Amino acid sequence: MLLLTISCSTSKKNSRENIASPLPSELYNTIASLDRAMFDAFNNRDFIVLQSFLSEELEFYHDLGGITNYSQNIEAFKKAFTSDRKLRRALVAGSMEVYPIKDFGAVQTGVHRFYVTEKGQQEKLSSEAKFVNLWQSRNGVWKITRIISYGHRENLE
Incomplete structure (x- = not known):
C-alpha cells in the first residue's frame, strides 16, 4: 500500500510539473507588446496598422455576435472607424496570460474593457469581456488567426 501511495504522489508531482504555466518571459513580453501595438492602432483608428496584425485566415468567435471571418472583420473595422461613435479598448491590468503553442505560436488570454464616446458626450464604460487570441508566428511575423470573445x-455605467 505504501508503494502505491508513493507511486501515485510521484506521478501527480511529475504531471503537475509538465503543465504549462503563464510565462513572464520573452514570449509573454512579445505578446504583450503586440497586444499594446494592435490596440493602440484600434484606439487611434489606424486601420492599416490594425489590419497588419490579423491573419487572412482569421476566425472570430463572439458569444453575442456569432462567427465572423477576416473580410467581415475588416469591413466592420472600416465602418466603426468612420462612425461618430469612438471605441477604446483597455486591457484589465494583471489579467493577461500567455502560453506557448508548440510549432505554431502562442495563446493569449485575458479580460478587457471597452469604452465608448458618443459625439458630444464624455467617454463611458460600455462592456467587459474575456478573450482568447491565438497568435501564429510565421518567419518571425506574428498574426492573430483565432479570436474568442466571451462572457x-x-x-456597465
Whole structure:
C-alpha cells in the first residue's frame, strides 16, 4: 500500500510539473507588446496598422455576435472607424496570460474593457469581456488567426 501511495504522489508531482504555466518571459513580453501595438492602432483608428496584425485566415468567435471571418472583420473595422461613435479598448491590468503553442505560436488570454464616446458626450464604460487570441508566428511575423470573445457584460455605467 505504501508503494502505491508513493507511486501515485510521484506521478501527480511529475504531471503537475509538465503543465504549462503563464510565462513572464520573452514570449509573454512579445505578446504583450503586440497586444499594446494592435490596440493602440484600434484606439487611434489606424486601420492599416490594425489590419497588419490579423491573419487572412482569421476566425472570430463572439458569444453575442456569432462567427465572423477576416473580410467581415475588416469591413466592420472600416465602418466603426468612420462612425461618430469612438471605441477604446483597455486591457484589465494583471489579467493577461500567455502560453506557448508548440510549432505554431502562442495563446493569449485575458479580460478587457471597452469604452465608448458618443459625439458630444464624455467617454463611458460600455462592456467587459474575456478573450482568447491565438497568435501564429510565421518567419518571425506574428498574426492573430483565432479570436474568442466571451462572457460579455454590457452597459456597465
